[in-house]
Amino acid sequence: MMEIESIALKGNKVLQSYFEDQQFIHTFFDYENNETSYKERLKELKMRSFQREKLSATIRSFMEPFGISEQAEVHLTEMKENGVVVIGGQQAGILTGPLYSVHKAITVILLAKQKRKELGVPVIPVFWVAGEDHDLAEINHVYTELNGKAIKQQYEEKFVLKWMASDAEYDQQQMTTYLQEVFKKFGETEYTKDLLQDVLFAAQQEKTFTQFFVRLMNGFFQEEGLLFIDSAYKTLRQMxxxxxxxxxxxxxxxxxxxxxxxxxxxxxxxxxxxxxxxxxxxxxxxxxxxxxxxxxxxxxxxxxxxxxxxxxxxxxxxxxxxxxxxxxNVATRPIMQDLIFPVLSFVGGPGEIAYWALLKEAFHHFDIKMPIITPRMSITLITSKATQALSDVSLTVEDVLQGRVAEERDRFIETLKNERFDKMVQKMEKDLEEQYKILTSEVSDGLLPIVEKNLDYHKKQFEFLRNKAEDELLRKHETALRKYQLLDGQLYVDGSLQERIYTPYSFMNTYGPDLIKNLLQLPFEMNGKHQIVYL
Structure with missing residues (x-):
């Protein structure tokens, strides 16, 4: 049974200002993120006209190859009538890219459900795939974990031209081999075979990074009726x-x-x-x-x-x-999105909210207001191994996410050191230096460089002795020290939150294919706090 808690992480000034600073909100945005704003935004959308029939047909034609669920059919019908949308988007990463792509989709779905209930109107969840992005280096890899370290697994096929993700066709055999290697790195569990089979089938069915991404994501969220559209889709371009x-x-x-x-x-x-x-x-x-x-x-x-x-x-x-x-580009995409879709709320990450803050007057140029901005949920998944490690080293999740692991690890090592040994080595080194001082006063100028070189050699030997003693100490307590490494490697990788590094498949491989479906059942609050989920 999953457990959930929220913590307030310090560090992101933009998010903090968005939640707390009224002057900041009114300067850069049209709406506050509150109940009154949703009613006002709904009124504004009713006054505007949208190509609803075309939009519904365009999404349908885009989604048909991936499968349209019963709930998606309902949403497509509502889109033609009076439905409004909660929308968020992301680049099309391999194996869905980092976890935050899934976190964004979860936020979109949960917010749409919540506002449908509160406002009494159809609120449809939509995921806008940024298939027009051409920086393939940002999406051509995933990370696996080995002994508490994140290892980059890069898809090596070269794309010389600046192809959009929706146009760049991968070699299916090369992609198959790559995915098999990635899953080997995940390690064999009871779920590995079926997960890999599903992923390989999806890769064989599709040809581009965007198509592969959508097929996997659609599989995750079919029951929720999450609608997908690719920003580079030709029919959408015509609209x-x-x-x-x-x-x-x-x-x-x-x-x-x-x-x-x-x-x-x-x-x-x-x-x-x-x-x-x-x-x-x-x-x-x-x-x-x-x-x-x-x-x-x-x-x-x-x-x-x-x-x-x-x-x-x-x-x-x-x-x-x-x-x-x-x-x-990044500045006009939000406006185009709002002109095409009846957007009730846009779900974005901290980086997106930062550049959306520059677009208020640009929106007004088109006689429209910016939609309500909802920060996507930020989530860290805590595995059973990480839970045990936290207990063993007496650290909290907050300690880890605030970057305190290295400090605590060093403190732990200090408690292990043999002070008597260190003092003896220090005394020997000092005594030797004193003896060499006496010696240098007795030798000729010609021999002085040799004596100094000899002293330097002995100093290096003392340093070598200290390092060897520390290595031996670390080896002796390797099991305990590995727990610190595991916490950093799983939860706060090289100073980044887990959700920015690992694909959901690394967790599904351990906890099963229903992991994302189970996350959707949790009582998340969209309050700007970081969500911790104990698996």
Whole structure:
């Protein structure tokens, strides 16, 4: 039976300000995250028009290859009528990428259920896959754990061009071999064979990173009816055509508003999330060499690296006739999302909330308000081994997540040291130095360098002796010390939360394929606190 607790983790100034600082919220966002705001946002959405029939049909056509559940069918019907959405998104990582992708989906689902009940209207959970992202180095690996250390397992196939994740096709045989190796590193359990079989089937059914990601995620959340859409899906791009036109016509004004907002944001004491530039067009062009970022120069949309140069009129024609050749950047994607979907609330991580804070006036340029922002839940899973280790070394989860393990480990080692031995070695070293002082006063200048070199050799031997004694000490207490390493390696990996490192499959391999379904049944609170789940 899983147990759950919440702790307030220090460290993220943006999240802290979002939950506590009214001036910060009203400066950078249109709504507070409270019950009244949800009612106001619902009224705003009712005043706006959306391409509901097209949107429902587009999601349906995208999801059909992966399977549409009974609950998803209900949600697709509601989308055509008066449904509103809770939406969040992520890049398409291998084996779903790090745990936070799943945590984001769980937050979207639970918030949609909660608001459906409170508001008495259909609230639909949607996951927006950032398939247009082209930084494949961010998604082409997973981590496994070995003796308390996170080991990077990289998919080695090279992609020379800047292909979007939705266009980059992997070699199925190479992916199969890679996944088999990853599961070997997880270790054999009663669940390994079936999990691996499901994953290999999904990899063989699909060709791109995005498709592989969606098939796995859809498998996790089918019963909940979570809807998926790929930002690079061609049919969606066609729906976006009129909004791309608005973004092209308003490119300079949008860019200027973001630059000004970022200055304001920095005046609050935060670092720059985007390093926004006045010359940014905030759009990509999908060129034969890959996805390239556009700037505005002399009134034209340009990318000098590939010799791309178009007038506003030519760009508007592309938006009208070939919108799939255009793609949003990090600044315009939230706006496009809000123009396409009736977004009640957007679920984002700390990094996303930081750059959304720059977009208030950019949203207003389109005569729309920003949706309510809900920080995604941050969760750490505590295995039975970690629970035992915490007890054995008398540390709390909070101690570990605040980076105190190394300090406690060093303190433990200090208690083990043989002080008598250390003092004897120290005295011997000091006595020897005294003897060498006497010796140097008796020798000629010619012999002095040899004497000094001889002393230096003895000092190194003393240091060697100390190191060997410490090695022996560590070997003798290896079992106890490994518990400190396990806690860091599982819960706070190289200074990062577990959810940013490990795939859910490493935990499902130990606790079974229903792990995520079971997480959805827990009484989580979306209160900005870090959630601890004891498995």
């Amino acid at each position: 976006e055509s009129p909004y791309f036109r608005q973004m092209i016509e308003g490119a300079a004004a949008i860019s200027s508003s973001i630059v000004q907002k970022e200055e304001e944001y920095c005046n609050f004491g935060f670092s720059q999330p985007l390093y926004a530039e006045e010359a940014a067009a905030n759009l990509f062009y999908v060129h034969e060499t890959g996805r390239v970022l556009l700037s505005i120069k002399d009134g034209k949309f340009v990318n000098e690296q590939i010799g791309f140069r178009k007038t506003e009129k030519e760009m508007l024609e592309i938006a009208q006739n070939e919108p799939w050749l255009l793609s949003n």
